[in-house]
Amino acid sequence: MINRRRFVALSVSALLGIRTANVLARKPLAPGAAPPEISPSGRWSDIALWQEVPPGGGGPAGDELLTAEGAVRNVVTPSLRVFRPENPAGKAVLIAAGGGYKRIEMGQEAWPAARWLTQLGYTAYVLTYRLPAEGWNDGNLVALQDAQRALRIIRSHEKHVSVLGFSAGGHLMGMAVTHTDFSSYPAQDALDRTRAYADRAALIYPVITLEDPYTHTSTHKVLVGPHASEKENAEWSVQNFVTSHTPPVFLVQAEDDPISDPHNTLIMAAACEHEHVPVEMHRYASGGHGFGLGRPGTRTVEWPAHYRRWLGEV
Secondary structure (H helix, E strand, O other): OOOOOOOOOOOOOOEOOOOEEEOOOOOOOOOOOOOOOOOOOOOEEEEEOOOOOOOOOEOOOOOEEEOOOOEEEOOOOOEEEEEOOOOOOOEEEEEEOOOOOOOEEHHHHHHHHHHHHHHOOOEEEEEEOOOOOOOEOOHHHHHHHHHHHHHHHHHOOOOEEEEEEEOHHHHHHHHHHHOOOOOOOOOOOHHHHOOOOOOEEEEEOOOOOOOOOOOOOHHHHHHOOOOOOHHHHHHOOHHHHOOOOOOOEEEEEEOOOOOOOOHHHHHHHHHHHHOOOOEEEEEEOOOOOOOOOOOOOOHHHHHHHHHHHHHOOO
16 A cells, blocks of 8 residues: 555654534534534634545545534544634644544544644644545545645645644554655645645654554554554554654653553654654653543643643744
């Protein structure tokens, strides 16, 4: 699938309203709405990633589904939701929430991050990416296609672009920033002849490697399946594609993470160091997985302050 440079083994990364329906509520939400208790404050606009049918075609039918907790699935129209600050700082962040490529945890991860970043003056672009198991003909490539297209769209509007990915969204953002010379889909228009790249990449409790012995994740099951070969596992492992051209990386993880093995951030940090890519890592004794901007009662609440400083260094 990808022409890749094998990484030496290391010991130790068009405006369109989107209709949504609330799976758990008695009444469906209004088009483009989010549950009021988790919706980001302020106004937003939606940008469809593709002018017509996404590359490869296929996909689910009906409406995009949104649970009361803010988890999205049945992604019919991949898109960017743009949150603009009152006083823009001239910088943008592309945000991808996790969910094991089976759903997208907007309410726990992407929307709180977007709300916080807009308060700091950043324009936040929240990515609703296609989920590979929802019947898309291009299968495991579809989320990467959406991520690359999103970067190209944002680049056409913004000068400084960083990415922020959580869990499986961290895997997706890691793949995107390390595959700038890989064409995941045929060019649809002139925009697709531009490079898809980021200036910085923050990966929060990310799934980085799909290689043994780290094959237990939903990310692995969805992207390559339980009977994947070593080659397939390696082709979807972020660390194998880090080069000297990879942008600076910021990593966060709890050492008691039961979903993404804590070695994931160590593996990504080692890959960055091997290629002389600037990397900053923050690891915490407790916090588990899916803590978003921080789990109260644990030191994971400290990472946004570190990230704010690091992001401001651009």
